[in-house]
Amino acid sequence: MKTTCKSLLLYVLIASVAVNAFDPFTATFVVGVGAALGRWIYEYSQEKCDSKWIAFNATGLETDLERRLFGQHIASRIILKAVTGFMKNDNPKKPLVLSLHGWTGTGKNFVSQMIAENIYKEGMESSFVHVFTSELHFPHPSQLETYKTQLQQWVKGNVTNCAQSMFIFDEMDKMHPGLIDSIKPYLDYYDKLDGVSYRKAIFIFLSNAGGESITQTALDFWSAGRDREEIELRDLEVALSLSVFNNKKSGLWHTSLIDKNLVDFFVPFLPLEHKHVVLCALAEMEAKGLQRNLDVADRVARDLVYFPKPERVFSVKGCKTIDSKLDYYT
Template sequence: MSESDGANIRLSITIVLIGIVIYIIFSFSEECCNDNWILLDEKGLKKDLTQKLFGQHIASDVILKAVVGTLRGPVPKKPLTLSLHGTSGTGKTFVSQLIAKNLYKNGMSSQYVHVFVSTLHFPHLKLIHQYQNDLQTWIRGNVTICPRSMFIFDEMDKMHPGLINAIKPFLDYTTQVNNVDYRQAIFIFLSNTGGDKINEFTLGVLMNGMERESIKLNQLEEELSLMVFNNENNGFWQTCLIQANLIDYFIPFLPLEFKHVMRCVKAELESRGIINNNILFTITSQMEYYPKEEKVFSMKGCKTVPSKVNLVVN
């Protein structure tokens, strides 16, 4: 072998090695649908649900088991479908963020996490047929790109039933729909429907001298699913998702008490480097509570805590 042949071989090897290095760097810098970017942090999710989600023992337990069971077990028979119910500020949106944070390296910023808000993305009733086609195309296209995609639908109680039914083919017990496998996808529905009933039930438990932690999922889930199905003012009303039993879990979010709001305020203050018990108690006390006489539950949960902190701290 001549010297020039040896040089050519060395050059070829160098080019190949450079290509491999560039590929590796590109793979780790650009989000991809693989284990480098999508991998469940089971311990992280458990810790976040335990330490950051306040007053929701049912949701913490069920969501952890549902997510871990789906992602750690064999390929599921259908996509994981969670329907989260409760009044505003109880943690429904926050939970979906925690799931994304512990599944996707980029969390909610991941290109594989998709959020739809009914009043924002589907505002016009006359365009319902266009919305149906657009939504199906969007879901199909994104699952084709990444089977482990997550779709979060907020304000489900305001979504047109026709739109909800348009999602049905992707949630069913089937291997493929038009050559696309949806079984690894995750669908999360957020709704205020049933919140008043959940609050009423929780208040009854407390007034009878029992702890809120004594409330079990089966005490609320069946009644919640029936209420969601039969309430004509709710987006789920008479939809095929419920008729075909395609919702895996109806998860109630209980109303928050003073002690839970205090934990929210404390977490917000600590995130700003503030540790002051007087400020903590002042802000928590300024929140609105109901019923009028007993003042057991927070009117808005933890939703307005950051703005309240701004007023007092500034």
């Protein structure tokens, strides 16, 4: 589409330059055609809240999770079922609310990006995808009440503009306790609030809270000689719940979202091993248009910090620094 628009714009420019070579009638006609084309290009390229710009690709999401997200068999399964079920429901009872937990670099932001890319034609660049980070948007504790009002207005305004809006809240563990409670009514089982329906919106919370308990479970399985793929959600649910519900730094501490069961899925992200980091490096090479090189990927992975120190089992930062380290090695 972008190539077509560029070609049409070039035609309009050429036509405009050549106007002086025509007689007055022809010149008027060319200018009129150019103006009409200009309006058409503008309207055609403007993102709208309709099926041309918003269309869920279930196969695309499944493929992305399988080929681009490494070491997260639990998260992949939950995300695919949750998002697919929600998007295929023409009349959901409430918005989809996902809470993603785990250490940095394990794929929480990456998964959010995948979801956006398989729903919105413009992906994360869509005007219907909104990202909040605590330190950027809510930096001052003394202004908590102001932030609550602003957040309510922002969510309401954007859902009014497009019912299928997505809101991503990053760094929930750094967010002021109770702030997210201000949008609780928008996540509940209401048909409409002040004439606005929030049922088709998606809310995603990203947090490092619970990362320690998730990692401890993974470490326990490794110490017992068990494969990480044996870890099931039930092995993590209790510890994760305690970490999120009872942690003042979780962003969800003492919120009515918990009491009212408004979070549909708590999704754990496991710590990554060396083999997963290697896969991240290979995928990043491919994304950069470089030839996949296993030796280089292995060197990049080995350069990261792992724990426990003697055994070097899990990457401290997951795949977070792969991009910059790959530039050094290539």
